[in-house]
Amino acid sequence: MTTKSALQQARLYYHSKLPMILRDLGHIACVKGDATSSIADADKLQALFPKTFGQPIIALHHKEQRTKAHEKCIGVLFSGGQAAGGHNVICGLFDAIKSFNPKSSLVGFVNGPKGVVDNDIITITQELVDRYRNQGGFDMIGSSRTKIESEEQLKAALDTAIALDLDGIVIIGGDDSNTNAAVLAEFFRQNSCKTCIIGVPKTIDGDLKNEQVELSFGFDTATRIYSELIGNIAQDCLSAKKYYHFIKVMGRSASHIALECALQTHPNYTLIGEEVAAGGKGLKELVCDLSDLVVSRAEKGKNYGIVLIPEGLIEFIPEIGQLIRELNRILTKEGIGDKSFNETKNSAVGALSAESKEAFDALPPNIQEQLLLDRDPHGNVKVAQIETEKLLIQLVREELKVRKKKGSYKGSFHPLPHYFGYEGRAALPSNFDAQYCYALGKTAAVLINAKATGYMSCLNNLAKPIENWQAGGVPLTMMMNIEERHGKEKPVIKKALVNLNKEPFVTFAKQRQQWQNEDHYLSPGPIQFFGPDDITYTTTHTLG
């Protein structure tokens, strides 16, 4: 942003604390562990990544001897949607390579992977870095959702790396972008290019995590902002005592954000997509469960409540998930013309299976329209834009009418829909995200200095005080398996779904019955940057 608010200006001067190991980059040893494998499909992945598969995990350790560090020339890019803290990765990277050698240089690829293919760069100077410390957004260099996938794009990227004589490229992105980073690392190695590729785990959705990666950055800030809003609404709800707030939160498929926000705010009811899928509950049953909640609270004189809905829920409802998959197949084939709703409906519905036709017919017309008309350039249904919160409101309202007629419900139902998403992606990073990102950037620089490629910059022990965090690199191929995408087998980093047998879900499951009947709302309030430690620095429940 060209003009900064007073708070944004104050944040420029915030000094991120560092893990002990990163405080003196002049004395770091990159200690390699045993050879690794992948989470599945090792043979196939080995064949696809002959040069980079099986590399050891790298742990950073202090050493007495001074680390050799020369002048470095590094490129950095953002890939995909915003997550708070991105600029701090660049700051950490910049400060690290300058500490190696003041002549080191950092360039930013403009508007994401596209910038690599087109060799479109800006030089990241001290002055530029200092304007973006602890700031939200990705606007220093921009981002995009393009990928470096085709042979042509890979070659163009190679040309750019050679032309700029880069020692490394740091790709700040989610699971797809890090999969891309692995492909690029392998391609560069195969072409004997010196440029090392390091990924940095970014996504507010929290679905890029595994045995090695505890958390992606941006999740902390986003869930705190959504929780601020949910907590405020809960406080309002408790005073007004007349509304049911159906709040949908961002997060793509996985329900990590909804779960984290539930633990931060204690809504009366939280749907978890993964649980719905595991239980095989259909839409009717979900509506029945929600109506039970409304009825049982009404019996206690409570005609208000908070219901939390993950954005990805809709795909986890078995018959709707099936319907969406069928529609995607049908509509992709059909092509996306300027057909009217009725034309599209007639041709698409005719091609559905009997079960999916039934599921489609049970949906209100506005949702039918969203399923048929709001499609991405590939013809896929835009799941994020389906108004699940309104769908549930409509269906619960109908169910309650039926119950009222039967005499089993006597309350009043005034529902209000909300959707939180874009508010939490580009915000000023929380102190946690600011520090985490700064450390991720420094670690990426150390890995490149050690000539590691095909690794993800990684910090561990995040729930402990920052002094005790461990830093290192995890081979990207280690997190991969083979999945079908658009009908083809592809090597990908596996997305993490909510694990129903582990924390934090288990803690949530233990408490939710109580939250349903009584009101245990918690209102964390806005993110604070100054003041007591227990307010300005906390970690998410997801970290345990």
Next chain:
Amino acid sequence: MTTKSALQQARLYYHSKLPMILRDLGHIACVKGDATSSIADADKLQALFPKTFGQPIIALHHKEQRTKAHEKCIGVLFSGGQAAGGHNVICGLFDAIKSFNPKSSLVGFVNGPKGVVDNDIITITQELVDRYRNQGGFDMIGSSRTKIESEEQLKAALDTAIALDLDGIVIIGGDDSNTNAAVLAEFFRQNSCKTCIIGVPKTIDGDLKNEQVELSFGFDTATRIYSELIGNIAQDCLSAKKYYHFIKVMGRSASHIALECALQTHPNYTLIGEEVAAGGKGLKELVCDLSDLVVSRAEKGKNYGIVLIPEGLIEFIPEIGQLIRELNRILTKEGIGDKSFNETKNSAVGALSAESKEAFDALPPNIQEQLLLDRDPHGNVKVAQIETEKLLIQLVREELKVRKKKGSYKGSFHPLPHYFGYEGRAALPSNFDAQYCYALGKTAAVLINAKATGYMSCLNNLAKPIENWQAGGVPLTMMMNIEERHGKEKPVIKKALVNLNKEPFVTFAKQRQQWQNEDHYLSPGPIQFFGPDDITYTTTHTLG
């Protein structure tokens, strides 16, 4: 809330600063000015308020002599929607009457005016007050939108006041509730009841202000929260560069909230209802203006932007306002049955004037449905729930399609709707609102101690340092005029609309052209409670 977050707990210990004049309640003189009149209809108001019309403004001054203050028994209630800081009014009131005499007592009327009619109270103890200092919501005693209007209700209120032997009742509410306070004060005086009635100006909408009242409480916190979110979205917008965010903000009829948020965040386009009405712009013209914005930005390569829409806009669009008024009349007559959309549509549309029928037919079906089916218990259209942001998106999208076909537009348009309202009403009050409310509560106690009735507690010089604020009381009748409500002449406190000839609108009008073409987004970030003064304590642009 039964469980408090770490921040809520920390806020319990925040000490509100006080204006110099309120620091020692033992030495205060209530100095009376000249007799007052009303803003209009003086004769009619004098006839309606024979005992309380024309009272002088009261200013609090320091005096050397000790003020006589005896044991007081006071009742307090919240009326209407939440606004941040309400609990602090109660805290100020409590601390003040206890400083007069430790035997003083405060009772809270449960769930608003209803509690007065039913004599439903809770005793507000030191322990209770200490649990709600600087906390959001109205949950300590609850609120409601009931009124004390009918002869029966007024008598019941009188019975309550006598039964509890109250020296005063403090009504914390908006313009309607303060009108109610005036009626109650007059009724009590006419019945020789000693209980004084003092109003406190509350509403996030900012429409309760005039020559004497600078601001209602809650506006500061609400606009800061909406501005936090708008600023975050603007930051996201600037990084993603692909969405048009159409953001509607709460605020009832007047556009004060939208205007304040525009000044805090600099969106590309802000609609001000009062300006639309003054210019006589119809919906088509507004859509044309918005489409011009999108086209002109697209020509600069910018296919993104932020559009801010006040909740009350829809009523200010001449032909839609007319349509809503006609529908209200028709649908109120018709009664609200369980008629289907088509039945209601046929009967209602048939009764519309030709112009309104045309306006109705030009609306998309989903908006037609909202106009016809979402009605309040009196049959009125629920203006707040009309999705104006989506209406504008739909119409702009259609207009852009036409322009694309003509070749005058080549960009892409990906709009996203947002609505912010409930998030900002019950939040933790900003330092400004916390202090303002605490001072309002203390002032109310001083006025009751001086046996003033039919007054509004009032603080002035709010844009200056709090030390310099002036305190006093303004006669409620002074702010009143006669207006038609449901076909009857009623004495009411006049709602303040945005004044197009004064600040802050003038400042806004000067800058907006620049904000349209360039991106001057400002992101104020979340409300901060600790840290430097310029971050933790600011005043709104509205205070100027």
